[in-house]
Amino acid sequence: MDSRELQRLYLDLTTPHVADAVMRLGIPVRQAPAGLNALWSETHIVGRVLPAQHAGSVDVFLEAIDNSCPGDVLIVDNSGRTDEACVGDLVTLEASHAGLAGIAIWGLHRDSRELRAIRLPIFSMGTLPAGPQRLEPQSETAIAQARFGDFTVTPDDFVLGDDDGLLAMPLERAADIAEVAVAIRETERRQASFMRSGTSLREQARFADFLSARESEGITFRQHLRRIGGEIEE
Structure with missing residues (x-):
């Protein structure tokens, strides 16, 4: 399923509705840690996973972006570190120019003012001024998979993110999940409408x-x- 179809299916779906659909279908729930937040409210992203394991240098992000398709979401695995920021304005601008749908960081970002100006949807665990002071060997799977909290994602997955957080799901089940999520959403909307009418x-x-x-x-x-x-x- 390409990015345009994902966008069409999930445009009006929220992560709570989709999480309920995932549970109803018996698919494992993979949700980012509770501390992961969008940089600004009303953020909504959906796209195929573009993984990148950070080891101290931005080259892994450039390599991942070089292999990306428009509409992908860069998933940055920095092991949830709180001692360094790993994504800033230049990587974000590069991702934006490549047509990516957003970035989600299991770690920290910096250059917050510039990121707000670029306006590419970004999810992060927080912000810190200093970048990495380390350089470690790059893993053989650096752009093949990414750890994000308690789960691992690959390009066979897609993510949905909004003000309630971020979910990862198998790309092959995207249509099934969306169909069930729409039914759940419509049921809840009817229930809310009846409540406003006094029932x-x-x-x-x-x-x-x-x-x-x-x-x-x-x-x-x-x-x-x-x-x-x-x-x-x-």
Whole structure:
């Protein structure tokens, strides 16, 4: 699936709706650490993973970008380090000119003022003035895969990021995930509309029926919601 199709499928989907869809489909949930944030609000990115393992020099980013396709998202693995910033304005400008959809850094950035001017969507664990003071051997898999928090991503994955964080998912399941996420979104929108019109969530979920069924059958609330088609937890 190319970047244009990903953009079309996920344009109006949020990470919470997509995370619920991933869980419902039984796909492992791979979400970035809670400290990862977009540099500005209302950020929304989706694109194929372009991995890069940082070892102290920007050359790995240039090599990754040299092998990129427009719409990719540069995923920077800096092991979550908090003693150095690994992405600044020049790498960001290079990524922007190459047509990348954004950058997500498991680590820190710098040149915040310049990055805001460039306006390429960026997710980062925070900012620090100083760049690396080290230079380590580059891994053989430096542009083939990237570790990001508790999970690993490759170009066989894509990411979705917004104000709630960032998710990584298998590219081959992108259409399935989007279809389920749309259904979840529409269900929640209907529920919210009914609530604004005076019908409580308890009424919509037939909560009294659930309490009775829990007592007699021992079912969970999620099982009850599946019965009535009112999923709000998955």
